[in-house]
Amino acid sequence: MAETPEPLRVLFCIGINQNFFDLPKDRIGMVWTAFSGMMSELAALPGVNVVGTMDDDSHMVGPSAGWPWTCYIMADVDTQETVKAACNLFRTTPVGEHALWRYAAIEARMGRALTIRDDVETGS
Numbered sequence: 001m002a003e004t005p006e007p008l009r010v011l012f013c014i015g016i017n018q019n020f021f022d023l024p025k026d027r028i029g030m031v032w033t034a035f036s037g038m039m040s041e042l043a044a045l046p047g048v049n050v051v052g053t054m055d056d057d058s059h060m061v062g063p064s065a066g067w068p069w070t071c072y073i074m075a076d077v078d079t080q081e082t083v084k085a086a087c088n089l090f091r092t093t094p095v096g097e098h099a100l101w102r103y104a105a106i107e108a109r110m111g112r113a114l115t116i117r118d119d120v121e122t123g124s
Helices: 019-020 025-044 079-091
Strands: 006-014 048-055 073-075 104-112
Touching: 006 079, 025 048, 025 073, 025 079, 025 104, 079 104
Parallel strands: none
Antiparallel strands: 006 073, 006 104, 048 073
C-alpha cells in the first residue's frame, strides 16, 4: 500500500501594493470583493486545508512589497502544483478591467510542519 505523502506546510504571504492605495475610495470595495472571492477559491482548491489567517493591517499602514507582509494564509497543501494554482488566483481573479495582482502580491513559502522527528537524538 502506497503511503500518502506528508502535505506541504505553506505560508502564503500577501502584500497590498501602491495601486490599491491610489484608488479613489469608491473603487476600493471592488478590490475587497475580489480579494474575498480569491480567499474562498483558495480554500476550496482540492488539496488545500487552510490552517489559519493573520492580518497585520492594524499595525502596518501603507503598501508592502515584502517583509513584513500585510496578511498571511497558512495552509497544508498536497503538492507544489496546487501551491502554484493558489498563487495563480492573483492572475485570474478579475477586478474590473484588471486582475487582482494589480493590487496585491503573493509569495508562497513552503516547508513542513515543525515537529521533532523520531530519528533525531534529543540530547537527553
